[in-house]
Amino acid sequence: MNIGLIGSGAIARYLLEKINKEKHPALAIKCILVRNREKYQHLEAKYGVTLHTDREAFLASDIDMVVEAANVETVRTLLPEVIQKKDTMLISVGALVDEDLLEEAGRLAEAHGNKLHLPSGAIGGLDLIQNAKAFGNLEHVELITRKPAHSLTDEVLTEEKTVFRGKAYEAIEKFPKNMNVSIILSLAGLGIRETDVRLIADPGIDKNIHQIKLSGGFGEAELTIKNDPLPENPKTSALAALSIIGTLERIEENIKYGS
Known part of the structure; x- marks a missing residue:
């Protein structure tokens, strides 16, 4: 699969290392859409990619999938145009708290025969949530996220402190760089207005910890994920990049597990 990448930060560099430099057998990043060609020109020789500053040329290139690894604002600006031309994968799913954007993206994807892929990011269990949701068997979903205190507040804490409690759509508005996981969880489950979220600043941890609780007609389930940081950027979970x-590898597989 030939990939066009939007973004040049820590996750983008991780993908370039793992896919191009280590020569992935089924995946290849062919080009990158950037704003400043001179700033990132070294990537062409290092990873064998072509840089584009023009969106039309980028989308017209020999790519099968566009992978966004930039930010929420980029998604808001580019998604409607990109999904009309190519299958698209987003990591900045917080942009989809905008229900009009989500609806438009779905409508355009269907009209143009393309797919919008949303990886699970720094959490897991989305297959379980979607299965439980079948025939109305999912009644309650709660996400409890703990992060190192210094990443959430300038206040010097000696014990954990809840800095947010509310619904997913409120969480991403108040903490746009920290709560992407609440949106992907919501989209897989009960929606952004029905998913409960609690965000805790904890001075006693050095990892991001996500606890998912769900219940309904199927029974009950709990899942806890403790994320190591991405070496290239400690603010990003390694699992988000992975x-x-x-997800890209599973798209190409002939046997599907839990999807």
């Missing part, structure tokens, strides 16, 4: 590669 989820992109894992």
